[in-house]
Amino acid sequence: MVTRLSGDDGFVNQKIRDRYIRLARGEPGLMVVEATAVHGSKSGPLLRMNDEKFIAGHREMVDEIRRLSDTKVALQIIHFLKIARSGWRQLVTDLSLDVIAAIPGLYASAAERAVRAGYDAVELHMAHAYTLSSFLSRVNKRTDEYGGTLENRLRLPSEVLTAVRQAVGSSFCVGVRFDGEECIKNGYSAEESKLMALRFATLGADYVSLSAGGKFEDAVKKEGEPLYPYTGYSGDRTMPAVQYPDMTNIHIAETVKRFLVGNGFMTPVIATGKIRTRAQMESVLATGQADLVGIARGLLADPDLPRKLRAGREDTVVRCVYANVCKNLDENFQEVRCFLWPKGELNAPLVDDDEPPIWKDREPWLKTAEETGKVKLEWSEALDPLGIHGYEIFRAAGMEAFESFAKQPAYYHRRWFDKNVISGIAYRYFVKAYDLAGNRSGPTPTVEVSLEKSAGR
Amino acid sequence: MVTRLSGDDGFVNQKIRDRYIRLARGEPGLMVVEATAVHGSKSGPLLRMNDEKFIAGHREMVDEIRRLSDTKVALQIIHFLKIARSGWRQLVTDLSLDVIAAIPGLYASAAERAVRAGYDAVELHMAHAYTLSSFLSRVNKRTDEYGGTLENRLRLPSEVLTAVRQAVGSSFCVGVRFDGEECIKNGYSAEESKLMALRFATLGADYVSLSAGGKFEDAVKKEGEPLYPYTGYSGDRTMPAVQYPDMTNIHIAETVKRFLVGNGFMTPVIATGKIRTRAQMESVLATGQADLVGIARGLLADPDLPRKLRAGREDTVVRCVYANVCKNLDENFQEVRCFLWPKGELNAPLVDDDEPPIWKDREPWLKTAEETGKVKLEWSEALDPLGIHGYEIFRAAGMEAFESFAKQPAYYHRRWFDKNVISGIAYRYFVKAYDLAGNRSGPTPTVEVSLEKSAGR
Numbered sequence: 074m075v076t077r078l079s080g081d082d083g084f085v086n087q088k089i090r091d092r093y094i095r096l097a098r099g100e101p102g103l104m105v106v107e108a109t110a111v112h113g114s115k116s117g118p119l120l121r122m123n124d125e126k127f128i129a130g131h132r133e134m135v136d137e138i139r140r141l142s143d144t145k146v147a148l149q150i151i152h153f154l155k156i157a158r159s160g161w162r163q164l165v166t167d168l169s170l171d172v173i174a175a176i177p178g179l180y181a182s183a184a185e186r187a188v189r190a191g192y193d194a195v196e197l198h199m200a201h202a203y204t205l206s207s208f209l210s211r212v213n214k215r216t217d218e219y220g221g222t223l224e225n226r227l228r229l230p231s232e233v234l235t236a237v238r239q240a241v242g243s244s245f246c247v248g249v250r251f252d253g254e255e256c257i258k259n260g261y262s263a264e265e266s267k268l269m270a271l272r273f274a275t276l277g278a279d280y281v282s283l284s285a286g287g288k289f290e291d292a293v294k295k296e297g298e299p300l301y302p303y304t305g306y307s308g309d310r311t312m313p314a315v316q317y318p319d320m321t322n323i324h325i326a327e328t329v330k331r332f333l334v335g336n337g338f339m340t341p342v343i344a345t346g347k348i349r350t351r352a353q354m355e356s357v358l359a360t361g362q363a364d365l366v367g368i369a370r371g372l373l374a375d376p377d378l379p380r381k382l383r384a385g386r387e388d389t390v391v392r393c394v395y396a397n398v399c400k401n402l403d404e405n406f407q408e409v410r411c412f413l414w415p416k417g418e419l420n421a422p423l424v425d426d427d428e429p430p431i432w433k434d435r436e437p438w439l440k441t442a443e444e445t446g447k448v449k450l451e452w453s454e455a456l457d458p459l460g461i462h463g464y465e466i467f468r469a470a471g472m473e474a475f476e477s478f479a480k481q482p483a484y485y486h487r488r489w490f491d492k493n494v495i496s497g498i499a500y501r502y503f504v505k506a507y508d509l510a511g512n513r514s515g516p517t518p519t520v521e522v523s524l525e526k527s528a529g530r
Numbered sequence: 531m532v533t534r535l536s537g538d539d540g541f542v543n544q545k546i547r548d549r550y551i552r553l554a555r556g557e558p559g560l561m562v563v564e565a566t567a568v569h570g571s572k573s574g575p576l577l578r579m580n581d582e583k584f585i586a587g588h589r590e591m592v593d594e595i596r597r598l599s600d601t602k603v604a605l606q607i608i609h610f611l612k613i614a615r616s617g618w619r620q621l622v623t624d625l626s627l628d629v630i631a632a633i634p635g636l637y638a639s640a641a642e643r644a645v646r647a648g649y650d651a652v653e654l655h656m657a658h659a660y661t662l663s664s665f666l667s668r669v670n671k672r673t674d675e676y677g678g679t680l681e682n683r684l685r686l687p688s689e690v691l692t693a694v695r696q697a698v699g700s701s702f703c704v705g706v707r708f709d710g711e712e713c714i715k716n717g718y719s720a721e722e723s724k725l726m727a728l729r730f731a732t733l734g735a736d737y738v739s740l741s742a743g744g745k746f747e748d749a750v751k752k753e754g755e756p757l758y759p760y761t762g763y764s765g766d767r768t769m770p771a772v773q774y775p776d777m778t779n780i781h782i783a784e785t786v787k788r789f790l791v792g793n794g795f796m797t798p799v800i801a802t803g804k805i806r807t808r809a810q811m812e813s814v815l816a817t818g819q820a821d822l823v824g825i826a827r828g829l830l831a832d833p834d835l836p837r838k839l840r841a842g843r844e845d846t847v848v849r850c851v852y853a854n855v856c857k858n859l860d861e862n863f864q865e866v867r868c869f870l871w872p873k874g875e876l877n878a879p880l881v882d883d884d885e886p887p888i889w890k891d892r893e894p895w896l897k898t899a900e901e902t903g904k905v906k907l908e909w910s911e912a913l914d915p916l917g918i919h920g921y922e923i924f925r926a927a928g929m930e931a932f933e934s935f936a937k938q939p940a941y942y943h944r945r946w947f948d949k950n951v952i953s954g955i956a957y958r959y960f961v962k963a964y965d966l967a968g969n970r971s972g973p974t975p976t977v978e979v980s981l982e983k984s985a986g987r
Binding site: 221222223224225227256257258261262263264265268271272275291293304305306307309315316317318324325328332335336337445446447470471472473492493494495496497498524 | 678679680681682684713714715717718719720721722725728729732748750761762763764766772773774775781782785789792793794902903904927928929930931949950951952953954955981
């Protein structure tokens with residue numbers, strides 16, 4: 074997940090180090106350090122590995138991660154095409170054969186530097202709007218051996234993987250991340266991506282990690298800004314927001330995995346895309362839809378999620394609400410953080426604490442009011458010796474069970490509007506406070522609300 | 531499913547009668563006659579029910595269907611906004627309160643005429659790019675009581691349903707078809723459509739039928755042609771083509787159904803969208819994802835599908851290949867037919883025949899050849915006393931099982947190109963012929979092919 078914490082110079086700086094060390098403290102099985110350029114093309118804040126001078130910073134960070142955590146660390150390496158504020162963007166058809174011929178070497182050199190920096194793995198970025206994904210795309214309009222048929226679209230990505238394997242040796246872990254579906258008109262879907270996965274497996278990829286969408290083709294142009302490939306529907310599929318179903322893209326991973334197994338390849342498949350709860354993750358693994366679960370936004374909201382799940386403390390997880398504030402920060406070249414964190418923090422709080430917060434008033438309260446088709450909620454203040462992180466709003470609609478419905482960070486007003494209501498059913502609410510470690514307070518009293526005005530009666 | 535078989539005059543003609551009688555002979559549980567306008571707005575070929583003069587034609591068709599079939603028959607009624615070849619289209623914000631106030635009455639009158647025409651049900655079209663769907667939409671920008679909040683967006687559709695119920699009485703079946711997800715940027719998803727379903731259930735809808743997408747917002751403009759709302763990604767979700775997973779939208783129906791039940795409503799839910807096989811249909815029903823399965827393209831390819839499934843003869847079904855030739859015909863105001871039918875026919879063949887076709891040569895043959903990243907197949911001719919319908923190509927990729935992979939109508943060349951192949955795996959093929967009743971011949975010999983040239987080696 075791009076952090077926008079690096080400078081334009083491409084070096085690992087203190088902020089980058091702090092972010093990945095914080096993430097590593099949560100003990101994910103494998104942590105993938107954000108997209109790092111294999112070439113020198115101009116861009117916004119972005120890590121780089123296109124020169125020997127970048128190795129030391131990575132080495133230092135990886136060493137520190139090793140001292141603090143057992144997590145494995147991969148470096149994701151990327152080549153991207155040029156874009157301009159005018160809206161112009163370089164297409165694969167604009168690349169000369171000389172430029173194409175240099176790309177495998179750029180990836181190979183960056184990968185070999187990652188080995189020397191101490192990483193456990195490199196992940197080749199072949200997803201979304203970037204160079205290798207644009208070759209894989211069904212809208213790759215090249216008419217030579219690098220476009221047109223699936224075999225030709227696979228050529229450069231295959232050459233890159235082969236060159237990287239040669240550079241890092243047979244025992245180093247090389248993963249490939251690519252789109253399982255393009256999610257654009259005339260884009261490819263799992264019927265083709267399963268063949269791509271098979272090709273990568275055949276060429277010795279140690280895992281395939283599946284994303285979706287994130288293409289320029291349906292991106293929404295903002296005047297004076299370079300095109301951002303996560304503004305269209307395909308971008309929604311890369312980072313499915315609150316309105317999308319949980320595990321939006323899981324059927325793609327399942328199709329790819331089944332196909333690999335059917336062809337005799339046990340290559341691990343990583344599934345991603347709004348896989349939220351422990352039950353969902355266990356089900357993905359138990360039913361063989363995938364071998365690993367990839368999490369980005371969930372770990373931004375709470376880097377301790379893996380540790381908490383292992384400790385049987387899912388109840389203390391600070392859950393991402395999929396509002397995609399982080400995505401908007403990335404789009405605007407702002408430092409990527411989670412709006413659920415305490416204000417101004419550049420990382421999720423790190424505290425060791427088992428004590429839940431308590432309500433300031435002896436009797437906590439929750440007030441509700443109807444405001445033109447919305448329900449307004451206000452509630453008591455909570456206290457915690459180490460600090461309140463936020464408030465969690467639980468709701469039951471009609472006869473349904475209560476569910477965690479929204480979160481309000483502690484630095485906001487202690488009020489929240491529920492706009493997803495209609496008249497004719499009763500809504501019940503209660504609120505819990507949670508502290509910096511994610512411990513929950515007891516609930517406020519439950520309050521029931523019904524909108525008065527109804528349509529069509 | 532719009533047929534484009536009616537004239538511009540809006541009357542039921544012979545072609546319309548023939549089409550729905552053919553469909554009824556397949557004995558679906560409930561057959562929905564295509565979108566029929568409740569108002570007089572100009573449009574291409576389209577059935578109408580905005581005047582008394584249209585009743586007789588419907589009456590005659592329904593009477594004939596009753597004589598030949600036990601299927602129940604519903605009329606789908608629709609109000610649509612204006613569009614122009616210039617690209618201009620009327621928005622809900624362009625409608626005066628007077629125009630809005632007339633819409634419930636238009637629906638009610640059309641529904642009441644449908645009762646007199648002898649229909650078993652009316653289905654209110656609130657899906658896709660049309661008027662009521664545009665009110666339900668999250669991109670409905672009205673600032674008065676007909677837009678903005680969910681309650682306001684529901685107002686006109688609720689008024690329509692209430693007016694129709696009043697007009698047809700409490701015992702007549704009234705269904706509502708609407709989008710479970712808009713599948714456009716900032717569009718609604720199941721979190722809102724489940725609330726809409728609850729509103730319709732509360733107002734006495736006898737069923738809700740879920741579609742998806744089909745919006746103008748992401749439609750692709752063709753110069754000089756009016757905007758067609760099935761050209762963007764959202765249109766793909768309405769009629770998921772070959773590249774989309776089976777049962778693309780089933781999770782939406784499931785969410786809506788579960789919510790209705792959770793709120794004490796047993797209102798039947800109809801799921802649609804590439805539900806192909808008997809096993810899939812049984813699973814939808816058995817697991818309670820929905821109560822009825824809606825099929826459009828599958829019944830165009832083979833109207834006898836329901837009858838064949840009931841008779842345990844799924845092996846004779848002529849399966850839709852989801853190439854969406856029918857959708858392209860609709861887009862171009864051409865009569866909608868299936869390209870799998872014998873050339874020139876306006877309906878699927880109707881034959882009673884248990885005899886499978888035989889191969890003309892004593893030893894049927896299948897030849898394959900590699901052509902620049904594709905596999906070319908050619909095969910023997912088959913014979914059948916009542917006529918050959920087409921050829922079915924079966925394929926096994928690598929170690930996978932054989933599956934029905936493509937169909938070639940008998941009026942085409944007896945050859946076919948498989949473009950979905952890569953080098954490095956072996957593909958095995960055989961072909962069967964099927965006759966007009968769907969009986970299959972024995973297979974040709976199995977042939978194995980591998981592409982020679984490979985990328986990245």
